[in-house]
Amino acid sequence: xxxxxxxxxxxxxxxxxxxxxxxxxxxxxxxxxxxxxxxxxxxxxxxxxxxxxxxxxxxxxxxxxxxxxxxxxxxxxxxxxxxxxxxxxxxxxxxxxxxxxxxxxxxxxxxxxxx
Numbered sequence: 001x002x003x004x005x006x007x008x009x010x011x012x013x014x015x016x017x018x019x020x021x022x023x024x025x026x027x028x029x030x031x032x033x034x035x036x037x038x039x040x041x042x043x044x045x046x047x048x049x050x051x052x053x054x055x056x057x058x059x060x061x062x063x064x065x066x067x068x069x070x071x072x073x074x075x076x077x078x079x080x081x082x083x084x085x086x087x088x089x090x091x092x093x094x095x096x097x098x099x100x101x102x103x104x105x106x107x108x109x110x111x112x113x114x115x
Contacts, residue, residue: 009044012089016051017042019084020095023077024055032069035062040100044093051093054100063099070097 005013021039029036041054055070057063070077074095082092 005043006046009046009048012048013042013044013051015085015088016044016053016081016093019081020053020077023080023084032057032066033062035059035066037066037070040102048089049091049093050096052096052098054098056100056103058103060101060104067097067099 017039020042024037024039036058038056039053040056043052043054044050055066057066074097078092078095081095085092
């Protein structure tokens, strides 16, 4: 059975998405090797201890490099997130980054439709 997300989970996920997007934007494109990185969504566990952060990367050719950078710096990014959410959350959630490939999928569908 699929668990429905609570209102609290949705609110926390939305706040984390905004904060994480701001942190990533503040790092600048140079930090990610010239790639544009945006946070497309956040899912948070029912106990608010784990956040799955979905990122879109353009150009997609740099996806592996950017994901490695995010993984290598996840502790630092979590620390910066902790500073932002310290007043709202008791525990700063662990962060796991996932590649959101929906843009690639849309691009692929458009290519197929052009044929």
